[in-house]
Every structure is written in structure tokens, then in C-alpha cells.
Amino acid sequence: RDLHSFPTRRSSDLDLEMILAVVIMNFVLRLIGNQTGKKGATVCRLVMNTIKYLSLASFVGLSLYCLGMDKTTLLAALSILSLAVSLGSQSLIADIIAGISIIMEGVFDVGDYVEIGSHTGKVLEIGVRTTRILCAGNDIMIIGNKEIQTVINKSRRSTVFNIRLRLRSDYPVELISELLARELPAIGEKNS
Numbered sequence: 134r135d136l137h138s139f140p141t142r143r144s145s146d147l148d149l150e151m152i153l154a155v156v157i158m159n160f161v162l163r164l165i166g167n168q169t170g171k172k173g174a175t176v177c178r179l180v181m182n183t184i185k186y187l188s189l190a191s192f193v194g195l196s197l198y199c200l201g202m203d204k205t206t207l208l209a210a211l212s213i214l215s216l217a218v219s220l221g222s223q224s225l226i227a228d229i230i231a232g233i234s235i236i237m238e239g240v241f242d243v244g245d246y247v248e249i250g251s252h253t254g255k256v257l258e259i260g261v262r263t264t265r266i267l268c269a270g271n272d273i274m275i276i277g278n279k280e281i282q283t284v285i286n287k288s289r290r291s292t293v294f295n296i297r298l299r300l301r302s303d304y305p306v307e308l309i310s311e312l313l314a315r316e317l318p319a320i321g322e323k324n325s
Contacts, residue, residue, distance in 0.1 A: 158184055174243070175243060194211060232263075245287075245288040263278060
């Protein structure tokens with residue numbers, strides 16, 4: 134039999150299958166992320182973003198091929214495009230590599246209270262390229278991962294401080310202990 138007598142798949146079938154595969158992978162990765170904690174959810178989000186970018190590139194290439202573009206021309210165009218993108222995206226690649234390092238080293242996690250450079254706040258998201266921090270005044274600071282050089286993770290340290298109280302000698306010790314046990318956590322929350 135010659136090659137033209139075999140049934141071929143239409144472009145729309147391939148596109149539909151690709152979209153369905155991405156949706157299923159997104160669902161599975163979200164389930165895994167919900168079961169594995171903060172670090173697992175961050176890694177799953179990183180994998181999903183990578184899959185989305187690769188799927189988009191595959192979709193564009195496949196669409197051009199199905200529209201009748203010659204394989205050789207398509208390959209040459211994609212080679213030139215990939216060279217241009219790689220030269221222009223050195224910063225992006227540095228951000229991605231830094232993001233992977235941050236996640237794998239576990240320096241800080243989503244929900245930690247950190248100080249990065251001159252910015253202090255709660256980590257909202259560690260993404261592929263950026264990290265989002267909720268700063269004072271409910272401002273969201275978006276920092277490129279490659280810019281994160283020094284981090285102070287305030288959630289993973291014990292804070293020690295001294296308090297001097299002047300009390301009358303006839304003040305009941307039990308009442309003082311109860312007052313401190315009740316009020317110190319509230320003071321700590323207020324000042325963090």
C-alpha cells in the first residue's frame with residue numbers, strides 16, 4: 134500500500150487531543166499539589182507552567198505544518214526564532230534556573246515571612262520567573278528570582294527578647310503569669 138491510502142488524522146483532532154492532555158495534566162498536578170504541601174504545590178505549578186509553554190510552542194508548530202508550510206522551511210524558521218528567543222531571553226532563563234534553585238533548596242516556602250533585600254513580607258507565591266511578597270500596606274512586591282541574593286527567613290528563627298516589668302511586691306504572681314500568657318502572643322502577632 135502506498136502512504137496516501139492510510140487514514141490520516143486531522144489537525145483539529147490533534148489540537149483537541151493536545152488541549153485535553155494539558156487539561157488532564159493540569160487536574161492531576163493540582164491534585165498532587167494539594168496532597169503534598171506547600172513545596173509540592175510549588176513544584177507542580179512549575180511543572181504545569183513548563184507544560185503549558187511547551188504545548189503552546191507545539192501547537193503553533195503543528196498548526197503551521199497543517200496549514201501547508203514545508204517541513205524544511207518550518208524547521209529553518211523555528212531555528213531562527215529559537216536563536217532570537219534564546220538571545221533575548223537570557224534574563225528569563227536566569228530567573229527560571231533561580232526559581233528552581235529556590236524551590237529545591239527550600240530556603241523559604243509560600244506562607245513564610247521573609248526579608249529579601251529591602252523588602253519584608255509574607256511569601257504569596259514562588260513562580261517560575263518571579264516571587265510575590267505581600268508587604269506592609271498590603272502592597273504586593275514582585276521580585277525576579279535571579280534578583281534574590283540574600284534572604285532572611287523570619288519564619289524559621291526564634292526571637293529572643295527581654296522584658297523588664299516593675300511590679301508592686303503585693304501583686305499576685307499567678308495573675309502576672311496568666312496576663313503574660315494571654316497577651317504576649319497577641320503582641321507578637323501585632324509586631325510581626
